[in-house]
Amino acid sequence: MKVLIVYYSTYGNVYKMAKLVAEGVRQVKGAEPAIRTVPELIPQSVIESHEDMKAGRQMQKDVPLVTLDDFKEAGAIAFGTPTRFGNVSAQLKNQIDQLTPLWFAGALEGKPAGIFVSTASLHGGQETTPLTLMAPLLHLGMIIVGVPYSVQELLTTQSGGTPYGPSHLAGQESKREIDLQEATVCRALGRRLAEIGLLLQKKS
Numbered sequence: 001m002k003v004l005i006v007y008y009s010t011y012g013n014v015y016k017m018a019k020l021v022a023e024g025v026r027q028v029k030g031a032e033p034a035i036r037t038v039p040e041l042i043p044q045s046v047i048e049s050h051e052d053m054k055a056g057r058q059m060q061k062d063v064p065l066v067t068l069d070d071f072k073e074a075g076a077i078a079f080g081t082p083t084r085f086g087n088v089s090a091q092l093k094n095q096i097d098q099l100t101p102l103w104f105a106g107a108l109e110g111k112p113a114g115i116f117v118s119t120a121s122l123h124g125g126q127e128t129t130p131l132t133l134m135a136p137l138l139h140l141g142m143i144i145v146g147v148p149y150s151v152q153e154l155l156t157t158q159s160g161g162t163p164y165g166p167s168h169l170a171g172q173e174s175k176r177e178i179d180l181q182e183a184t185v186c187r188a189l190g191r192r193l194a195e196i197g198l199l200l201q202k203k204s
């Protein structure tokens with residue numbers, strides 16, 4: 001079963017989280033991750049004039065763009081985004097808006113979905129971003145999967161990691177590395193999506 005990990009990332013933090021979610025998926029027999037990104041909306045001239053944005057693009061140059069078939073074929077889906085004013089990025093939302101044909105066909109109904117996010121500041125969207133992104137996923141009929149408190153890192157973290165989904169505190173310059181606790185919560189989401197996706201496949 002394929003677990004689609006679809007994300008947007010400007011500077012690379014959410015991309016690194018996507019790779020950790022993929023590690024969690026790989027821990028489950030019968031599941032394999034597929035990491036995909038979405039079209040950029042920032043003008044190329046703006047990217048070219050910012051070294052950190054250019055580095056972020058370069059890091060992700062080999063990641064394929066997601067297709068509607070990727071969404072159809074997936075047994076579970078993880079959505080990753082940096083926070084933008086406490087909310088989902090326009091790039092990921094733009095892709096979700098293009099799921100309308102699948103919405104009309106009910107093609108995503110019953111698929112488990114998880115969310116992972118990165119923010120610059122500790123209280124600037126770690127919780128509002130996953131919670132608000134849940135609304136469109138519920139419209140699409142997806143079953144929201146979070147991370148339970150049996151993952152001890154949710155209790156001990158001094159940075160990212162929420163029951164609504166993994167999160168990363170990237171810091172003001174978006175350069176803070178993902179720490180061990182944040183990474184553990186990322187892997188836990190990947191594992192859980194894979195396990196629940198496989199269970200649901202068996203039932204249908």
Ligand SMILES: Cc1cc2nc3c(=O)[nH]c(=O)nc-3n(C[C@H](O)[C@H](O)[C@H](O)COP(=O)(O)O)c2cc1C
Binds near residue numbers: 081118
């Ligand atoms: C337009 C814009 C709005 C942002 N809004 C927030 C915000 O509300 N709260 C916050 O903590 N960080 C905010 N950030 C910072 C990003 O969330 C941060 O750079 C991101 O998590 C880094 O992820 P990336 O490396 O995957 O791009 C904003 C950044 C931009 C460009």
